Amino acid sequence: MKQRFDPAPFLPLPHVHFEILVCLAEHEQHGYSIKREIAVRTGGSIELGPGSLYGAIRKLTEGGLIEESDQRPESHLDDERRRYYRLTPDGRAVLKAEAARLRTLVELAETRFAPARPRRA
Amino acid sequence: MSPWLYSQMLALYPAEVRREYGREMRAQFLDDWREACRRGLLARLLFWFHIARDWGRTVASAHGEIVGGDLAAAWGNLRRRPWPVAAFVLLLAAVLSINSVGITLANRILLSALPFESRGSLVFLAEWREAGSLAWLPVSRAVADTLRLRSRTLTDIAFVGGDPQRVFVPPGVFDTLGMKPAAGRIYREDESDAVVIGPRLWQSRYRGSYAAIGQSIRLGTREYHIVGALAEQPFDPFGADIWAAPPPELAYGIVLARLRPGVSLQQAREEWDALRNGASGYWPAEIAPLRRVFRDPVFDYIAWGAAGAFFVVLLLACVSLMSLQLGQAVRRQRDIAIRLAMGASRARIVRFAVTETMAVTLLAGLLSLPSTALLIGAFHSGTDHWAAHRLAGWTSVRFDAATVALTFALCLFAGCLAGFVPAWKFASNDPWTMLNSGPLNAARVTGMLRSWLLSAQIALAGLILFAAVAFDREGVRRFHAPQVRYFDSTVSLELSDTARPVSVRNVVQRLEASGHRTIVTSARPFGQEPMAIGCEAGGKRYTVQMARVSAGFFNIPGFQWVTGRPWTESEATRADLPRVVIAEAFARDAGLKAGDSLVTLNPNGRRMTDRIAGIVRVPRLDMYGVWPRQLVFVPWQHGPLGGDSLLVEGKRAEVEAIVRAADPTLKTYVQDFAFRIRENGLVWIGIVATLWAAALMALSLALVGAATWMSQTFTEHGLEVALRCATGCRARGLWTWAARRVWRPLTLGAGAAVAGSALLMAIPSRLSPRGVLTPVAAGCIALSLLAIFWSLALWVGSLRAMSGPQSRRLRVDN
Numbered sequence: 033m034k035q036r037f038d039p040a041p042f043l044p045l046p047h048v049h050f051e052i053l054v055c056l057a058e059h060e061q062h063g064y065s066i067k068r069e070i071a072v073r074t075g076g077s078i079e080l081g082p083g084s085l086y087g088a089i090r091k092l093t094e095g096g097l098i099e100e101s102d103q104r105p106e107s108h109l110d111d112e113r114r115r116y117y118r119l120t121p122d123g124r125a126v127l128k129a130e131a132a133r134l135r136t137l138v139e140l141a142e143t144r145f146a147p148a149r150p151r152r153a
Numbered sequence: 154m155s156p157w158l159y160s161q162m163l164a165l166y167p168a169e170v171r172r173e174y175g176r177e178m179r180a181q182f183l184d185d186w187r188e189a190c191r192r193g194l195l196a197r198l199l200f201w202f203h204i205a206r207d208w209g210r211t212v213a214s215a216h217g218e219i220v221g222g223d224l225a226a227a228w229g230n231l232r233r234r235p236w237p238v239a240a241f242v243l244l245l246a247a248v249l250s251i252n253s254v255g256i257t258l259a260n261r262i263l264l265s266a267l268p269f270e271s272r273g274s275l276v277f278l279a280e281w282r283e284a285g286s287l288a289w290l291p292v293s294r295a296v297a298d299t300l301r302l303r304s305r306t307l308t309d310i311a312f313v314g315g316d317p318q319r320v321f322v323p324p325g326v327f328d329t330l331g332m333k334p335a336a337g338r339i340y341r342e343d344e345s346d347a348v349v350i351g352p353r354l355w356q357s358r359y360r361g362s363y364a365a366i367g368q369s370i371r372l373g374t375r376e377y378h379i380v381g382a383l384a385e386q387p388f389d390p391f392g393a394d395i396w397a398a399p400p401p402e403l404a405y406g407i408v409l410a411r412l413r414p415g416v417s418l419q420q421a422r423e424e425w426d427a428l429r430n431g432a433s434g435y436w437p438a439e440i441a442p443l444r445r446v447f448r449d450p451v452f453d454y455i456a457w458g459a460a461g462a463f464f465v466v467l468l469l470a471c472v473s474l475m476s477l478q479l480g481q482a483v484r485r486q487r488d489i490a491i492r493l494a495m496g497a498s499r500a501r502i503v504r505f506a507v508t509e510t511m512a513v514t515l516l517a518g519l520l521s522l523p524s525t526a527l528l529i530g531a532f533h534s535g536t537d538h539w540a541a542h543r544l545a546g547w548t549s550v551r552f553d554a555a556t557v558a559l560t561f562a563l564c565l566f567a568g569c570l571a572g573f574v575p576a577w578k579f580a581s582n583d584p585w586t587m588l589n590s591g592p593l594n595a596a597r598v599t600g601m602l603r604s605w606l607l608s609a610q611i612a613l614a615g616l617i618l619f620a621a622v623a624f625d626r627e628g629v630r631r632f633h634a635p636q637v638r639y640f641d642s643t644v645s646l647e648l649s650d651t652a653r654p655v656s657v658r659n660v661v662q663r664l665e666a667s668g669h670r671t672i673v674t675s676a677r678p679f680g681q682e683p684m685a686i687g688c689e690a691g692g693k694r695y696t697v698q699m700a701r702v703s704a705g706f707f708n709i710p711g712f713q714w715v716t717g718r719p720w721t722e723s724e725a726t727r728a729d730l731p732r733v734v735i736a737e738a739f740a741r742d743a744g745l746k747a748g749d750s751l752v753t754l755n756p757n758g759r760r761m762t763d764r765i766a767g768i769v770r771v772p773r774l775d776m777y778g779v780w781p782r783q784l785v786f787v788p789w790q791h792g793p794l795g796g797d798s799l800l801v802e803g804k805r806a807e808v809e810a811i812v813r814a815a816d817p818t819l820k821t822y823v824q825d826f827a828f829r830i831r832e833n834g835l836v837w838i839g840i841v842a843t844l845w846a847a848a849l850m851a852l853s854l855a856l857v858g859a860a861t862w863m864s865q866t867f868t869e870h871g872l873e874v875a876l877r878c879a880t881g882c883r884a885r886g887l888w889t890w891a892a893r894r895v896w897r898p899l900t901l902g903a904g905a906a907v908a909g910s911a912l913l914m915a916i917p918s919r920l921s922p923r924g925v926l927t928p929v930a931a932g933c934i935a936l937s938l939l940a941i942f943w944s945l946a947l948w949v950g951s952l953r954a955m956s957g958p959q960s961r962r963l964r965v966d967n
Contacts, residue, residue: 062177063177063181064177064180064181064184067181079203080207081203081204081206081207081208081211082177082178082179082181082182082204082207083166083178083207083208083210083211083212084207084210084211085181086170086174086177086178087170087211087214087215089174090170090173090174111180113176113177113180114177114180115177
């Protein structure tokens with residue numbers, strides 16, 4: 033019987049890895065489109081160079097969080113130089129766990145920063 | 154251009170990253186680059202800045218991850234056999250430590266540029282002494298003036314006079330030598346009563362206080378005032394206590410100069426020869442580099458010899474490490490084969506092996522640093538401070554960042570060499586062959602490499618052992634040579650220059666009457682340096698050393714007459730008889746024979762013609778053989794002794810008592826040669842001890858090699874050994890079986906050791922063993938030691954194999 037996957041060793045996920053997993057959560061993408069989407073989403077604050085992008089992709093692939101997809105788009109949309117990547121079930125589990133972790137942190141921060149409620153007389 | 158440049162930059166990523174993602178990275182770069190080009194120049198510049206930053210960071214991190222992984226794997230491997238690895242690391246640390254010290258000494262004293270050489274090499278007019286050492290040659294002021302006027306190769310020419318306590322130096326020389334006062338200032342040319350004091354006087358009399366400046370100091374009848382004080386200098390060729398401006402009446406002194414830019418030493422020498430030969434007189438001097446002053450060539454030989462011996466031991470350590478790695482690789486051949494079969498490149502396998510050996514050598518390097526610092530510190534504390542400071546470059550010998558860098562460079566060298574060869578050999582094999590071959594077929598994948606490594610170990614260890622035994626035996630032989638024993642039973646008696654001839658005659662008569670044979674000589678090692686002088690023979694000019702000796706000098710053991718005979722006491726004063734004796738080596742160089750004329754040339758232009766009475770083969774009278782080749786003996790005629798010595802057979806106390814009784818007012822200096830022999834013997838013991846230390850390390854490393862070879866052989870042939878044991882084969886039988894397998898590489902190694910030893914003996918030096926007997930005996934002893942050592946190691950290995958689990962089980966089953 034297959035053992036249940038535990039995402040805990042992957043957490044906390046490096047920010048770039050998290051961004052890549054978020055990109056792939058919706059649909060399969062190639063490296064360059066991942067880079068473009070991250071740049072657009074972060075307003076240009078994260079501009080991944082080829083070394084950083086494919087370094088991160090290599091680590092995520094080795095960790096089994098993403099994998100190469102054998103499905104290609106229509107031939108007129110396809111770029112032969114690119115490979116497409118998709119999220120694995122383990123990757124999805126890690127993404128969810130990381131999102132939950134971040135959510136908890138955000139909630140905690142919001143609780144601390146929230147203005148004190150006035151006392152009832 | 155930019156895409157091409159990025160393609161080249163990609164080459165620095167690890168091969169697996171390149172193979173997997175290189176195409177996509179290049180594609181992304183092209184798309185981004187096109188976009189940047191559309192935006193303009195600034196965008197392109199920013200793009201490249203971004204790319205360079207990304208590239209630098211990711212290349213370093215990719216390699217760091219691989220090295221980290223390899224190091225973790227290497228650490229795991231090393232931990233499996235902690236004791237052998239720990240012993241080897243400690244041994245390697247000792248080897249690295251002595252190598253760092255040896256190379257630092259040789260480099261800083263013999264090779265590195267000195268501070269005063271930054272504007273060009275400094276040279277001086279030198280006199281060759283003691284078969285190669287150099288000393289200042291005093292010349293007349295006219296020589297310095299001629300050089301100043303006519304030299305086109307020399308600049309900053311300075312004329313320096315004085316004695317060891319007080320030196321007359323033009324102020325410019327301080328700048329030439331790169332010396333600056335620690336307190337006060339340098340005197341001016343016209344300040345005749347101002348002096349600068351040296352570091353020894355400043356420390357001993359004034360305790361390094363600034364209050365010394367302005368104080369008066371009396372020298373003889375004259376009073377000077379101190380204007381400056383020198384601190385310890387990196388190089389102080391004069392070692393004087395008092396430095397003053399040269400007085401106008403200074404007639405004789407030494408010449409110091411700097412080579413003009415672009416001028417070679419040879420050009421300066423040729424110019425000096427032309428000037429000297431054009432003059433009426435003959436100055437027996439040569440232009441020589443200042444850094445060689447006071448440095449005996451024996452020092453060069455010892456420094457290079459020690460550095461060479463240590464380096465051979467380092468090579469031996471590398472070979473032993475290679476052997477260990479090869480054994481490791483044999484054990485892991487399935488792992489390596491699987492990696493290769495899965496697509497790992499040969500470079501990746503080599504890189505992993507090199508990382509593993511580098512881990513061992515770097516650990517040894519770290520451990521070696523404290524002992525290196527201690528050894529260099531011991532050199533400084535164990536040498537005479539003031540004498541050592543006159544040796545150019547000595548003060549720069551210290552434990553510093555450069556020494557640490559050198560140690561790690563040696564680690565890098567050893568790690569790369571030891572890791573590369575076995576890994577390359579293994580990675581060259583077909584992975585499927587390796588997967589199919591078990592330990593029994595390990596010889597198929599290692600090929601001849603294991604035999605070669607064994608031969609190299611024997612050759613290198615044999616060479617070092619030979620050097621240690623040969624120099625040890627040669628030292629003993631020299632120590633007990635008849636002429637050195639004579640030297641041991643003799644004292645030298647120097648009389649003051651003011652001693653009247655009648656006093657000298659009186660002393661000699663008294664000594665002879667009480668049975669002490671007395672000889673007058675200026676020859677080393679009994680007297681001062683023989684005088685250097687020019688002479689003409691066969692139409693050529695030579696610089697020779699002329700020793701004044703009385704006739705009895707040739708009775709010292711060891712002189713062999715090639716032809717002719719010495720003069721007698723009665724003939725010494727007759728001008729019509731041949732009375733010059735020359736050394737055989739000089740006779741051969743100049744093509745002279747007994748009865749030929751010899752013309753001597755004085756600096757003042759005076760020529761004297763003499764006839765050669767005999768040619769003699771000169772013995773080496775002290776342990777180091779300090780006779781120059783071009784040596785001429787002339788008779789000492791009765792008169793004041795001057796710089797000559799009286800050589801008296803007998804004990805120091807008796808001689809002193811007789812001289813005191815003969816003339817209580819006579820000032821004498823009696824030197825006991827036994828003390829000097831002991832001193833020389835100590836230096837020799839130092840050389841031999843260094844070589845034996847290297848030999849001990851070599852033997853220990855050879856033990857590592859033997860143990861590795863036996864462990865591999867008995868593992869590979871475990872079944873065969875077990876079967877032999879089960880069928881009644883004893884340890885002796887196993888020993889014969891193992892010896893048969895190893896005799897070829899051992900014989901080859903021994904042959905290489907003999908060839909290397911012969912080459913070592915061919916290096917010309919007056920320290921090398923002379924004759925044939927000592928080297929042959931040393932070779933036999935070294936080879937016998939290695940043979941005994943290996944036989945014992947094989948015996949222990951055979952006993953262990955007999956008691957191995959496989960052998961025991963087979964015996965029980967039987």
